[in-house]
Amino acid sequence: MQQKRSPERDEGLVSTTETLSAIARTMLILEALEAETTGLGVSELARRTGLSKSSVHRMASELTSLRVLERHGSVYRLGLRLFELGQKAPRHRDLREAARPYMSDLREATGHSVHLAVLDGTAVVYLEVLRSPTAPPLPTRSGVRWPAHGTGIGKAILAYSGDETVERIVANGLPRLSERTIDTPGRFHAELTRIRERGVSYDLEESRPGVVCAASPVFGHDGTVVAGLSVSGWHNRINLDQTASAVRTAALGLSRQLGSGH
Known part of the structure; x- marks a missing residue:
């Protein structure tokens, strides 16, 4: 059975990840979506990254406007711009x-x-x-x-x-x-x-x-x-x-x- 994390532990995780640079927090979101072909919602992204829901929502919206992410209903997926950049490595x-x-x-x-x-x-x-x-x-x-x-x-x-x-x-x-x-x-x-x-x-x-x-x-x-x-x-x-x-x-x-x- 999966051990349930205490609210205090979750708050500590959020406070730690929120101090990361914007680039590091962006990478947390991208890596959380890496293997998720069907996408993830804001709540699940927040849980997996340790970021607050408000931060995830704000960053995901901005990444979507840049085509780095795609939004489908209430979930986000990796966007075409990442593929385009990867092809040019x-x-x-x-x-x-x-x-x-x-x-x-x-x-x-x-x-x-x-x-x-x-x-x-x-x-x-x-x-x-x-x-x-x-x-x-x-x-x-x-x-x-x-x-x-x-x-x-x-x-x-x-x-x-x-x-x-x-x-x-x-x-x-x-x-x-x-x-x-x-x-x-x-x-x-x-x-x-x-x-x-x-x-x-x-x-x-x-x-x-x-x-x-x-x-x-x-x-x-x-x-x-x-x-x-x-x-x-x-x-x-x-x-x-x-x-x-x-x-x-x-x-x-x-x-x-x-x-x-x-």
């Missing part, structure tokens, strides 16, 4: 543009959904998703974050990341996303070693029951890992050996292109 825009032909070929060759993602903190952020008509109903789409340790694409990136990055993931905990999520440090480190040995990472129903994937790292011009490519599908409809070979070939091709500067 140069590093990720160039990566997406370079990856699209490889992703398209992968989807055609395998018949399954293809993902491009980068590591951000302890999560992967999906930059591009090409869905297959037979794809599982995954919550992944451009801009969505997912815990890196529980995804094939996240493990592919982490296997070639620095020790400090990996230890940050482990220190954050390895919460279970499904019954098969690798959730102990020893097993997780062993998994990253296996990925480095074969150059391919697998998600064997670790992020979601019934769904598997093969993923490979993508390297930049300086040889450091910059992203991951993955192909995912239903466990009983995908040939993981063939898929792994295809995704590794695509990731190597994309890495060569990024390394050449073209």
